[in-house]
Amino acid sequence: MIVYIARRMVTAVFMLLAIAFVTISLFFGASKDPARAMCGKPCPPETRAKVSAYMQTDQSTVWQYAEFVKGLFVGRTYGEGAQQVHCHAPCFGYSFPNRSDVTTLIAERLPVTLSLAFGAAVLCLVVGIGFGALSAIRKGGVVDRFSTGFAMFGLSVPTFLVGLLVVQVFGFMLNALPYSGFVSFSESPTDWAWHLIGPWMVLSFILAAGYIRVTRTQLLNELSADHLVAMTARGASARQVNRHAVRGVMVPVVAMFALDVTALLGGSVIAEKVFSLHGLGDLLLSGVNESDLSIVVGVTLFSAFLIIIGNLIADLLMPLLDPRIRRA
Amino acid sequence: MSEPILEMSDVSKRYRTAGGFGRGRKGFLAVDGVSLHVERGEALGLVGESGSGKSTLARMANGLVVPTSGTVRTDGQDVAGLSRRGLRRLRRNVAMVFQDPLASLNPLQTVRQTLENVFRAHGETTSTAELVALLESVGLGADYLGRYPHEASGGQLQRVAVARALALKPDLIIADEPTSALDVSVRAQILNLLADLQRDQGISFLHVSHDLAVIRLYSDRVAVMQRGRIVETGPSDEIFRSPQHPCTRALVEATPEAELPA
Numbered sequence A: 001m002i003v004y005i006a007r008r009m010v011t012a013v014f015m016l017l018a019i020a021f022v023t024i025s026l027f028f029g030a031s032k033d034p035a036r037a038m039c040g041k042p043c044p045p046e047t048r049a050k051v052s053a054y055m056q057t058d059q060s061t062v063w064q065y066a067e068f069v070k071g072l073f074v075g076r077t078y079g080e081g082a083q084q085v086h087c088h089a090p091c092f093g094y095s096f097p098n099r100s101d102v103t104t105l106i107a108e109r110l111p112v113t114l115s116l117a118f119g120a121a122v123l124c125l126v127v128g129i130g131f132g133a134l135s136a137i138r139k140g141g142v143v144d145r146f147s148t149g150f151a152m153f154g155l156s157v158p159t160f161l162v163g164l165l166v167v168q169v170f171g172f173m174l175n176a177l178p179y180s181g182f183v184s185f186s187e188s189p190t191d192w193a194w195h196l197i198g199p200w201m202v203l204s205f206i207l208a209a210g211y212i213r214v215t216r217t218q219l220l221n222e223l224s225a226d227h228l229v230a231m232t233a234r235g236a237s238a239r240q241v242n243r244h245a246v247r248g249v250m251v252p253v254v255a256m257f258a259l260d261v262t263a264l265l266g267g268s269v270i271a272e273k274v275f276s277l278h279g280l281g282d283l284l285l286s287g288v289n290e291s292d293l294s295i296v297v298g299v300t301l302f303s304a305f306l307i308i309i310g311n312l313i314a315d316l317l318m319p320l321l322d323p324r325i326r327r328a
Numbered sequence B: 001m002s003e004p005i006l007e008m009s010d011v012s013k014r015y016r017t018a019g020g021f022g023r024g025r026k027g028f029l030a031v032d033g034v035s036l037h038v039e040r041g042e043a044l045g046l047v048g049e050s051g052s053g054k055s056t057l058a059r060m061a062n063g064l065v066v067p068t069s070g071t072v073r074t075d076g077q078d079v080a081g082l083s084r085r086g087l088r089r090l091r092r093n094v095a096m097v098f099q100d101p102l103a104s105l106n107p108l109q110t111v112r113q114t115l116e117n118v119f120r121a122h123g124e125t126t127s128t129a130e131l132v133a134l135l136e137s138v139g140l141g142a143d144y145l146g147r148y149p150h151e152a153s154g155g156q157l158q159r160v161a162v163a164r165a166l167a168l169k170p171d172l173i174i175a176d177e178p179t180s181a182l183d184v185s186v187r188a189q190i191l192n193l194l195a196d197l198q199r200d201q202g203i204s205f206l207h208v209s210h211d212l213a214v215i216r217l218y219s220d221r222v223a224v225m226q227r228g229r230i231v232e233t234g235p236s237d238e239i240f241r242s243p244q245h246p247c248t249r250a251l252v253e254a255t256p257e258a259e260l261p262a
Helices: A002-029 A034-039 A045-054 A061-074 A102-137 A142-156 A159-173 A189-223 A226-233 A238-265 A269-274 A280-289 A293-321 B054-060 B084-093 B111-121 B128-137 B142-146 B154-166 B184-201 B212-218 B236-241 B246-253
Strands: A076-078 A085-087 B006-015 B028-038 B043-048 B069-074 B094-097 B172-176 B204-209 B221-226 B229-235
Touching (some): A002 A293, A061 A076, A102 A142, A102 A269, A102 A280, A142 A189, A189 A238, A189 A269, A238 B111, B028 B229, B111 B128, B128 B142, B172 B184, B204 B212, B212 B221
Parallel strands (some): B043 B204, B172 B204
């Protein structure tokens, strides 16, 4: 088991290095010059070259990559003399527009994204499993029709539309919810939740659709499964049979959840934009807009890292839930 | 003679069909006015081609299927009149073995858990020694207790399914095509096991199969079903020697072993 985890972690490291390389290559492949944004107007070529040299973006992509990897272990120093800035190891890059290293920027934005992810995850599990189970139990009933339609809608409607609708209806028309801003949990838990209800609703609406469908299908399968009929035939009560059915449903739900949560933790660009929340998604977007390579690479790597960890957790949990996966 | 362990009189089952075309809005009559009985200690074979209503009929014996009309008396009780709790008590005494052992055993549970569930379902506790004895009675070693269904073969799993049926000592076992999902080589082993149980423990059997050769060797009497009705009943050898109904004749002819001298 420990060997397995260790091997997975080593693979993860290589994967992250590859992702970093692809991100850096893509960024320069798009012929964006970070120095252009930093050099101001007017920007004579010699100033631009100086800025570029200072930001170390005048080198080849491979050199950039090598420097980035080196920075992870020993840190990185830009410029010299009065203009010198140092980025401590592990250095994920330095954002010149923000005058801050990327690690700090991510750490600053993380609470927002964490809050968003946490609430959306809880809400989508409750709604998704709840409605999925109810519609499987009363197949073809009112709840089933409603939630199947709801799921279809949630799967097909884009986030920004739901987001804007929620802002419009609850924020502006009903004046029931704040439509932007963030209050930290430590400041005021009630205000924190109050400001996040809107984004939670939007994200969980989109996510819950998948859980409704998976739970419903899986539970329907389980309820008609031979082994549960066999339990009933041997005198087990409905409650005992249902307990076994639930365990069968858990397997795909946990797998899905591990991936969804980690994707949420990487930041949700659209929901954050719609509700003016300054989380990781927003950070990434600003990085792209300002041609800030360090931010793009840093946030991408952070998200990728979370997704890899999420996968690993899911892979480790699966055998506990489903013995057929063990020793495979 | 004491009361039969199973007595069905004039039972019918009509399934509602979806959509309303095909067989018409009346639904599909799977079982049509069937009467049969199984004496205590007897093995009754129920044969018929697929779709003839055998399984539906068998499942009415323990209340898994509720008949549209007619009465089913199992173990001296009117099944239709039983409460939920009464049904569970009945199923303690009337066990069932299904066709596909891999499907009928919970893939997420070890053999031990599967067997323990039977005891738990009836508020009983059990010991490892008891479970081992149970496994031994179906010819499996104690090492099977810790195995999951995917770690055993079809024949071994069907033995586990028989062990599950045997837990808490039932009087009647309904075996619904217990060997048709198995390899030919292990078929005879399972059938011999069932026959031994009937002989040694006096357990009655309702043995459903589409294979007359199987039924002939392992049943005292045979009932032949066709399109929801019983078309012929009688002692096994007799049915085999001189089948009266065309359907029975067709089944006998379709059985390669039938050509061997009895």
